[in-house]
Amino acid sequence: MRKRGLKFYAGMYRKILVQDLKSKMSYRADFIISTFGMIMTNLSGFVTFMILFHNFPEINGWDYHHMLFLYGFSLVALTPVQCFFDNNWNLRFMVQSGDFIKYCFRPVNVFFYFISEVFDVKGLGQLAFGIGTIVYAWIKIGIPVTPLVILKLLVFLLTASLFMIALMNFAAATCFWIKGSGYVMVIMFRFKDFAKYPSSIFEGIFKIIFTFIIPIAFIAYYPSLVILTPDNVPLLSWISPLYGLVFVYLSYKFWMLGVRKYDFTGS
Amino acid sequence: MNPKRLLSITRAGIMESLHFRLGIFVTLFANLIYLVLVYYLWKAIYDSSGTDVVNGMTFSDTMIYLILATALFNFLEMFVVWDMSRSIQSGKIVLDLLKPMRFRKYTFWSYTGNHVVQFVLTFIPTFIVVMIVTRGAIPLGLNLVWFLIATVLALIINYNIEMMVAPICLFTESTWGINIVKETIVLLLSGASIPLAFFPEKARMIVQYLPFRAVYDIPLSILLGKSGSDTWQGLVSLFGLQLIWLVVLTVCGNLFWNCAVKKVTVNGG
Structure with a gap:
């Protein structure tokens, strides 16, 4: 069943995506308000950031423009989870109501089918916001623009996005075991707000926890160091792509474990 | 209305939320991790x-403020917007409207049970942890009583904000969008994400008179003895602001709901 190949899944994703977009278009007011809401959350994050810097000129040796770069980096890195994995938010309702069973009866990968059902268009606003911030900070810091740097930026943005995807998979899958676990997702989603600060602020045991167990440090800090301090890149930055893949794989396994558990309790 | 009957709704709510015990402990644990993040950032x-x-x-003022704001957030959080849109979709709202009690009142009291549980199981433990960690940076005295009163007022104001927002879903068929706009505005302007004291002078002048401040900033300021709440005069003006918004929002919310409920019957029919 797994050996369908990438081409099959890509074709199917496209078909499901078109259906989803069509159904979204029928609720035009909802689409406009949701987009507006997304812009509002980004603006509010930005306002918080500005207020902070209005009072404190630097944080842990990071000045305004470097922090801005980190901020933009985190926004772009958080776009894939917003756009492609948004259906995770519906998981707990589906599991509770029993509607989830429909995904188990299709001859395709359950995780793939469930996740592909929703594509969140409003995440694109965040992407635009993030790119704008990165470009502005980039110019102000004066990082040279070479093809190699751009390539590095793209690779490490992709890397960074893996971690939030994995975290949200883990958080969503808790609902297979715990009733009323919706708050786990909410708090995980709030953790991401801390990705925009340099993780050098953590100390001791929490440095380890927030680097490896709840990898907030990898959502923006370590990957962005490759661009910001090209002469002095820590080892963790270089291994982050590998670690990201492992983390996503583990979250996928955890999610699928939940599905199997669901089969047993099935309604 | 007979208070005994209202309390029986509260009791049903308590039992309903206690059904999700594990969820509450997970919430508490997740909160603790969140607090660690806040601690390191502000340090x-x-x-x-x-x-x-x-x-x-000071650093400990900011910490206490933000930690208790998070705890208050859990305690005050209501899913009126979500619940209402779901019960409209399923048609359950018709049953609630038929109950021999006004809908707004019924909804409020059915949430109180959850508030009681959250207050005991998340707010009080968090408060105790803060007390221990900061070694008594929170003054203990009459301010606790004022804080409780302010929190109850904040609860009612918050409920009214929710009830103002929820009917908008009837018109727009957008739950997520409306809810996120509301939440963003409330969290930012109430001082839950960054204390209002840090706002630039001009912005603070405006934010000071908005109803959102009455939800998080006023109870917390009273608890910490800030914003002039250590004098009778200051205390009266803070409570005055809360009361004014309470009345304004209740009246507006009532009017708005009465208009919106006519729309519900069309949709649900």
Whole structure:
């Protein structure tokens, strides 16, 4: 069943995506308000950031423009989870109501089918916001623009996005075991707000926890160091792509474990 | 209305939320991790600033403020918007409207049970942890009583904000969008994400008179003895602001709901 190949899944994703977009278009007011809401959350994050810097000129040796770069980096890195994995938010309702069973009866990968059902268009606003911030900070810091740097930026943005995807998979899958676990997702989603600060602020045991167990440090800090301090890149930055893949794989396994558990309790 | 009957709705709510015990412990645990994040961030910020007091807030003031704001957020959070849109979709709202009690009142009291549980199981433990960690930076005295009163007022104001927003879903068929706009505005302007004391002078002048402040900032300021709440005069003006907004929002909410409920019957029919 797994050996369908990438081409099959890509074709199917496209078909499901078109259906989803069509159904979204029928609720035009909802689409406009949701987009507006997304812009509002980004603006509010930005306002918080500005207020902070209005009072404190630097944080842990990071000045305004470097922090801005980190901020933009985190926004772009958080776009894939917003756009492609948004259906995770519906998981707990589906599991509770029993509607989830429909995904188990299709001859395709359950995780793939469930996740592909929703594509969140409003995440694109965040992407635009993030790119704008990165470009502005980039110019102000004066990082040279070479093809190699751009390539590095793209690779490490992709890397960074893996971690939030994995975290949200883990958080969503808790609902297979715990009733009323919706708050786990909410708090995980709030953790991401801390990705925009340099993780050098953590100390001791929490440095380890927030680097490896709840990898907030990898959502923006370590990957962005490759661009910001090209002469002095820590080892963790270089291994982050590998670690990201492992983390996503583990979250996928955890999610699928939940599905199997669901089969047993099935309604 | 007979208070005994209202309390029986509260009791049903308590039992309903206790059904999700594990969920509450997970919430508490997740909160603790969140608090660690807040702690390190603000510690780094204060370390880099070079001074101990910024805008009249010391490091421990800021910490207590933000931690208790998070705890209050859990305690005050209502899913009126979500619940209403779901019960409209399923048609359950018709049953609630038929109950021999006004809908707004019924909804409010059915949430109180959850508030009681959250207050005991998340707010009080968090409060105790804060007390221990900061070694008594929170003054204990009459301010606790005022804080409780302010929190109850905040609860009602918050409910009214929710009830103002929820009917909008009837018109727009957008739940997520409306809810996120509301939440963003409330969290930012109420001082839950960054204390109002840090806002630039001009912005603070405006934010000070908005109803959102009455939800988080006023109870917390009273608890910490800030914003002039250590004098009778200051205390009266803070409570006055809360009361004014309470009345305004209740009246507006009632009018708005009465208009919107006519729309419901069309949709649900």
